[in-house]
Amino acid sequence: MIIVLKPNADEQKYKKLEAFIKGDLGLDIHYSRGEKSTILGLVGDTSKVDIDAVSALDIVESVTRIQEPYKAANRKFHPMDSVITVGDVKIGGGHFAKIAGPCSVETPEQIIGIAKSVKASGAHMLRGGAFKPRTSPYAFQGLGKTGIDYLLEAKKETGLPIVTEIMELTDLDLFADVDVIQVGARNMQNFRLLKELGTTDKPILLKRGLANTVAELLMSAEYIMSGGNEKVILCERGIRTFETSTRNTLDLAVIPVLKEKTHLPVIIDPSHSTGHSRYVKSVSYGATAAGADGLIIEVHNDPENAWSDGQQSITPEAFDEISKGIDKFREVVISL
């Protein structure tokens, strides 16, 4: 961390800052005094220093972080890829996972039917929403606990581990048999929820928020990991920009950026990011070739009659085709 002091900084305030850095924070300081400005280079573990607090000081011109503010999620301190294990499935470190299923769980027949179908097409896990965050209070809000029960039935029938979203801390008990707990984009900075999930031993699929930076995504992972749960899978699902031809904007470069900054697995959601089923194939192929560790794709047996997000769901037939395509691109990725 580099602190540039204002010209002619008050000596007494400066002494106080120095004492705070050395005493309270336990860091060393490298000094660089010029005619016009004094630069302090802080040496030691600055990941937990509150940059806002330092910036607020009257004598400080600017503060620049050199070290990232996250540790557990940081590849610098954990150079090898993390591999997250879910039942027989692995994600990360060369293991690629296809996660498929409907936006919302509707009926046992629907979810079991889709589960069988996507399994036959090569899916490794089943997704399905039981609790649905909906913009309108008048829209279908999910089956709740019943939805989880149906997912567990589908798991029993197919053996596929299940991924489903938690919306509220008080529901946590209902997720006891769920394999991967998803934190949706709107909850990426629900810090109380993240903290609590950090005390469980379940893999967490953490989606990036619509207005959140890569750095903030990693800080949210850090919330979970600092509680002791290191099984975090990061998921990019598009950010919000001025472009309206797709529901969100899927940043392709986020894959190499995250791979550089963290050891956690990175998966891509082509369905929510584009919002249109007809773009899912192209985006799935692109994300695979760019080096993603997996994809989470919405598949519905009858998209036109889906209870939510039918517009972005593909059919089981389309998933079968895309799944085969993904495998071919993965072969190239592995060969390079």
Next chain:
Amino acid sequence: MIIVLKPNADEQKYKKLEAFIKGDLGLDIHYSRGEKSTILGLVGDTSKVDIDAVSALDIVESVTRIQEPYKAANRKFHPMDSVITVGDVKIGGGHFAKIAGPCSVETPEQIIGIAKSVKASGAHMLRGGAFKPRTSPYAFQGLGKTGIDYLLEAKKETGLPIVTEIMELTDLDLFADVDVIQVGARNMQNFRLLKELGTTDKPILLKRGLANTVAELLMSAEYIMSGGNEKVILCERGIRTFETSTRNTLDLAVIPVLKEKTHLPVIIDPSHSTGHSRYVKSVSYGATAAGADGLIIEVHNDPENAWSDGQQSITPEAFDEISKGIDKFREVVISL
């Protein structure tokens, strides 16, 4: 709602859609059939129709909403300004409220001192954070229940109603004596929380999310109001854009836009939107002249030693000056 069908839409699917609109939704249809496309105009209360579901239909080219998807918050159905009463204070409909206080409650002395000071300078309510959403798990997270207790002491001393943020549903009991419950930007789409707040009778200060549209802000207000609690105060605190010279970008036009679309009071947060105390005065004056119903401003007796957000807090002396300036601009607003 206007539905444009694709050319040569399948007749059977069309009949099914027609039956759904007339039967399930109870709406009338106006037909406009051309050579190339058929346009359906839906007549009746379409505010609760799920636009995504209709868009997902194979035969549908596009769907356009004419009627807004919110009713309770909609000025069309409630032309007069809502006035929210908090103790002796009123907001909206010509009543302007100055809300001031520190980012975080720190000690009884701090919060009581600031409360007395801002009251003397004309503040109508006291703000202060007990539960703090912080990006880093290593940053100060607020005093929690103790913070609320200190706020209540400050209220007892000064008579100022208090505004403080709820982060999690399970904490709701702790807010029994709080006057206005704030929902922060990160929780604007925490729908479970919104629903529960809709069953209380407390005024809710609802902040716009960093990536949320005006329409979504109103849908979140609708969540609260559809539960029966119509006491919602909307708060703009800046959205996230590419500009980095301020913490967020404060959309000035949001004031007339919200005033047109809703009858709810609209307040502005110059502190979070700019992130720098030196811009607070100018933004406060601008928001007042543009017609805001109030301002919520961070004031700290010792910004350099604030436990959070010191960079954007102004001193009590600065607040006193700004408060007087606001009053002068309000006089003009009222005179026009």
Next chain:
Amino acid sequence: MIIVLKPNADEQKYKKLEAFIKGDLGLDIHYSRGEKSTILGLVGDTSKVDIDAVSALDIVESVTRIQEPYKAANRKFHPMDSVITVGDVKIGGGHFAKIAGPCSVETPEQIIGIAKSVKASGAHMLRGGAFKPRTSPYAFQGLGKTGIDYLLEAKKETGLPIVTEIMELTDLDLFADVDVIQVGARNMQNFRLLKELGTTDKPILLKRGLANTVAELLMSAEYIMSGGNEKVILCERGIRTFETSTRNTLDLAVIPVLKEKTHLPVIIDPSHSTGHSRYVKSVSYGATAAGADGLIIEVHNDPENAWSDGQQSITPEAFDEISKGIDKFREVVISL
């Protein structure tokens, strides 16, 4: 185009609008009159109707475009992929082009050396900047005409067609021997330049502006094409968002979106979009798999001493590796 009139629209104004639509615009109208609103469906070629002008009318509630406002660039009117021919090179319709070279042309040795190297690695065209748009007036602004001369020397030596950027209409004469004229992101809406390029017979590589939508990119292509020059190559190079870990945000979905809306070839610029050479490989692979028709990549023999944009340039060795990888992904694309 659908026009929704306000309730109780003035009869006289309505007659005037009707006359304008039928008379001046030569369109038919389908009427749908309800109790609360009247909907007009405009039938005919509405691509040239000024939506802003209609929206300005006092009696109009809203206007929705069904038909796109571009014709020449529209796939609906030109279902087959356009193939652009540049010397022996083809782009589009299954032909993939690798364009490589330095950000700025510096010396004959530099550009000839890089040209030979990238040709050996499989590049189809040579890029290089002679006129450089730079944010700072104090930064290197390119060699100008001399830069074009050096490019032409490199072309003579290697046979590679050359692509270089025009910044100003008055320079057009200097581009007489250039194979492909590039319009940079900052000039995407320099309409006078676009119009003039529409009167030439040279292929134009049109880059998307940092704040421009897909629809606007296509309108800018339309400017060129409406002048008679249909040889437009679209290039995505990232848009500006709040994310700062890359220079710009590269929207992966733009590839299938553009492929759906237009018949023009679509190429991707991994160098400018990410701004960091270490992300170029991953993005190149992703764009190839997603179906791009080509890539334009910055390659410099000595990135550390490049006169501009060294940070995002890869070495000839890195290009060689990436070029081979691209070929492998292309094989899969073709096989699917």
Next chain:
Amino acid sequence: MIIVLKPNADEQKYKKLEAFIKGDLGLDIHYSRGEKSTILGLVGDTSKVDIDAVSALDIVESVTRIQEPYKAANRKFHPMDSVITVGDVKIGGGHFAKIAGPCSVETPEQIIGIAKSVKASGAHMLRGGAFKPRTSPYAFQGLGKTGIDYLLEAKKETGLPIVTEIMELTDLDLFADVDVIQVGARNMQNFRLLKELGTTDKPILLKRGLANTVAELLMSAEYIMSGGNEKVILCERGIRTFETSTRNTLDLAVIPVLKEKTHLPVIIDPSHSTGHSRYVKSVSYGATAAGADGLIIEVHNDPENAWSDGQQSITPEAFDEISKGIDKFREVVISL
């Protein structure tokens, strides 16, 4: 400027960098060597150092600019407000200018009529577009030279100085009698145009681009000023964000931010920023109270029949009312 070197930076490369900084750039270096990293503080005038070139060096971890990259526009080197004089009108340093007129010049009667009307209502200058940048090649593109002639007639009739937009360098001769040359948002980074305008002695009204930062706006001003023309008026007209209820998003804080960073006058365009005439009043008042040096407002005698942008133009009657309101807010601004 602070350069952080990578751990274990190559000694030879380091020596080369050192020689470059001291020799070529003529700067001093302050060293701060730690175990893990070496920090170089560059001392001297770094405003013209190419940050990208330094960042590209293999041994460099990060570069942070302390000093702004603009000098002529920088308030640090020019603490007093600049006052720009246009005929009898002054802008900046306490002088407030109301600029009003139609989007496009249409007929002599129209422009003279509006000029007389807005003058009577207190406007200080007349705006009107002769060359119009339009997204569609099929839309009205302005009267060109004839439009300027009509503006000059209106000037002769009313004495109001005229402001009109230049789109292309080759038209510069046509602007010989124009009082203020406007550079539109799309041309904010048309560097060749800016450079040429820097050699004239005419005041330039420079609009911020839709995707450009405040820092970039100031760099574009620097382009003009570095050529010798210091008469630059900055104009904010909204940036592009995800919000669609207004045409663009008008950043209120840009007023105090620009006032802090530069001595140049700052005016606001409520018409283009909102895109709707009904929001112009509120935004005008807000911008005035926030400390703008002027406003540029679209006024049309018959908005419904305007040849462009009628939706955002207000009537002369509305301008009269708003002009009076602005004066009242200005009185408060001056009194504070």
